[in-house]
């Protein structure tokens with residue numbers, strides 16, 4: 001390896017105590033290891049923490065940026081570093097496996113679950129979120145955008161949806177306490193018609209990330225059942 005990336009060279013000139021350097025595809029060095037560890041902790045798999053910013057790290061960075069409302073350009077500048085750090089020092093103490101702890105409902109029973117971010121400002125139970133984010137990044141690199149319309153729902157949110165359903169102004173909704181969205185394992189994705197490229201991609205790939213369809217009338221509703 002002869003080439004030293006420009007950002008690493010700049011970082012070296014600024015000295016070790018400076019703010020984290022801007023990183024991009026082909027960056028190398030200890031700051032990349034830090035980035036990879038933080039991505040992994042946030043549920044975005046960059047591959048091995050080997051200090052080499054390759055395609056897997058790029059996909060993880062883009063998915064992380066998308067999930068946090070940043071421009072998904074794959075360049076790790078101050079804003080992305082900030083989100084990576086903020087996540088770690090958020091107001092809610094991190095539960096085991098990262099994420100925030102909330103009351104979820106499974107088959108009518110309250111239970112404590114841990115949530116992590118997925119794209120479009122939504123959340124899922126942390127294990128489901130990690131799998132969804134991997135799937136999202138893989139879909140992205142195949143040119144498929146999995147837009148999330150609904151992830152975890154609080155009791156209030158499910159009550160509101162159920163009321164709309166009863167009023168005849170909303171989609172089918174499970175009665176409060178009984179939606180798998182309240183357990184953090186269900187996600188609604190914009191898939192279009194079952195003939196669309198997005199739906200076909202899900203049909204061919206979702207299973208290997210642990211996601212299956214469970215509601216025959218709802219092609220957008222997927223559940224994490226690995």
Ligand SMILES: [Zn+2]
Nearest residue numbers: 186187188221
């Ligand atoms: Zn749903």
